[in-house]
Amino acid sequence: MAPGFATPVDDARLGLEFAWTAWADSCRDKYSLAQCCRRPSGHDGNHASGFGEGRQQWLQDAPPT
Ligand SMILES: [Zn+2]
Numbered sequence: 001m002a003p004g005f006a007t008p009v010d011d012a013r014l015g016l017e018f019a020w021t022a023w024a025d026s027c028r029d030k031y032s033l034a035q036c037c038r039r040p041s042g043h044d045g046n047h048a049s050g051f052g053e054g055r056q057q058w059l060q061d062a063p064p065t
Contacts (some may be wrong), residue, residue, distance in 0.1 A: 007045070014039070014048050023051055031058055 017039045027037040029047045035056060037047035046057040 009048060011047050011055060013056070015051065017043075018051075029058075029060070031056055 013055075019041060021038060021040045025040055027039050027041045027043060027047060029037040029050055031037065031047065037048040038049050039047065046059055047057065049059045050056050
């Protein structure tokens with residue numbers, strides 16, 4: 001995990017979220033050309049995509065202060 005990342009979201013929880021979230025209801029923040037966030041739109045914490053060794057998490061943009 002790269003320095004500066006927020007607390008990683010539990011892998012098992014992410015698996016459940018991905019399974020229960022339809023594409024149309026997902027966040028879809030871009031990580032790369034091939035990957036975007038599969039968590040529910042409006043989620044807390046990191047964006048995430050992928051399974052197993054392909055799992056990625058990345059920070060949401062910091063809110064304006
Ligand atoms: Zn997201």
